[in-house]
Amino acid sequence: AQKVTQTQTSISVVEKTTVTMDCVYETRDSSYFLFWYKQTASGEIVFLIRQDSYKKENATVGHYSLNFQKPKSSIGLIITATQIEDSAVYFCAMREAYQGGRALIFGTGTTVSVSP
Amino acid sequence: DPKIIQKPKYLVAVTGSEKILICEQYLGHNAMYWYRQSAKKPLEFMFSYSYQKLMDNQTASSRFQPQSSKKNHLDLQITALKPDDSATYFCASSQGTGIFAETLYFGSGTRLTVL
Numbered sequence: 001a002q003k004v005t006q007t008q009t010s011i012s013v014v015e016k017t018t019v020t021m022d023c024v025y026e027t028r029d030s031s032y033f034l035f036w037y038k039q040t041a042s043g044e045i046v047f048l049i050r051q052d053s054y055k056k057e058n059a060t061v062g063h064y065s066l067n068f069q070k071p072k073s074s075i076g077l078i079i080t081a082t083q084i085e086d087s088a089v090y091f092c093a094m095r096e097a098y099q100g101g102r103a104l105i106f107g108t109g110t111t112v113s114v115s116p
Numbered sequence: 117d118p119k120i121i122q123k124p125k126y127l128v129a130v131t132g133s134e135k136i137l138i139c140e141q142y143l144g145h146n147a148m149y150w151y152r153q154s155a156k157k158p159l160e161f162m163f164s165y166s167y168q169k170l171m172d173n174q175t176a177s178s179r180f181q182p183q184s185s186k187k188n189h190l191d192l193q194i195t196a197l198k199p200d201d202s203a204t205y206f207c208a209s210s211q212g213t214g215i216f217a218e219t220l221y222f223g224s225g226t227r228l229t230v231l
Contacts (some may be wrong), residue, residue: 035219045159045206045222091159103161103172104149104220 002027004094006107013114018080021110023092025073031097034075035104036064039089048090051075053097079112087114119143120223122207127228129197136183137192137226139207147171147213148190149220150182154203165190166213197230204228 003026013019025034034051049061051068058066067076079086092107123138141148150162164172168184179201181193194201204225210218 037222043204043225043227045225047219047221050219093159103164103174105161106159108158 002029002032002094002096002105004092004105004107006092006110008110009108010111010113013082013112015084015114015116016081018078019082019086019112019114020067020076020078021090021112023075023077023107025075025092025094027073027094027096029096029098033095033097034066034068035093035095036066036075036077037091037093037106039091039109041088045091049077082112082114084114084116087112118224120207120209120221122205122223122226124226125224127226129228129230131197131199131230133197134193134195135197135228137194137205137207137228139190139192139223141188141207141209141221141223143209143211143221144188145209145211145221146187147210147218148184148188149208149210150190150192151206151208151222152203153206153225159206162192163190164213171213194228199230202228202230 005024032053036048038046049064051059063080065078089109091109093104095104120141147166149164152160162175163182179195183191204227206225207223208220210220
């Protein structure tokens with residue numbers, strides 16, 4: 001069965017620095033899709049970035065980038081030049097292409113606090 | 117303007133009652149989903165629908181029944197409410213459910229409190 005694990009419960013950083021958070025996944029599928037979402041203080045869940053397992057290049061969108069290490073079943077999120085508004089809970093999620101139905105399975109989240 | 121509308125934003129119910137959570141999406145998507153988030157668990161997948169047909173059901177209890185009257189609607193009926201049902205319920209949608217997994221987009225949620 002698929003599983004997503006985020007071991008870091010919280011991270012505190014100073015504005016304009018870089019924050020990195022980890023995510024490890026388990027799957028028996030040969031093809032899968034990895035996502036990062038952000039949940040703001042208001043509760044809104046926002047899609048940030050995705051990585052398809054067959055792609056070797058790390059995805060990058062704005063100041064978000066991924067560190068995809070397939071042999072380690074790891075997909076880290078890197079936020080550069082952090083801003084106060086990056087303070088949120090970040091969720092890693094995975095969907096298997098052929099097994100596990102169509103459900104997007106989420107990790108427990110990492111709370112990021114960005115201070116001035 | 118929000119593209120996925122959930123109503124109501126807050127809902128208080130008494131144990132044993134029945135409530136319907138409303139979800140409408142205006143993204144032109146063909147697939148819709150329900151997720152639940154409680155303090156005890158992470159975002160938990162409940163149902164997925166594609167072209168108004170149930171695709172996946174991960175909810176053990178039959179008290180939770182999705183209802184799709186239109187392609188862009190997926191309501192969630194909850195009967196015989198229990199305090200453990202207290203959670204925020206999120207509706208989501210994606211273009212499809214094909215193997216090149218479409219990205220999910222979420223509504224703002226309905227926070228349900230069962231007394």
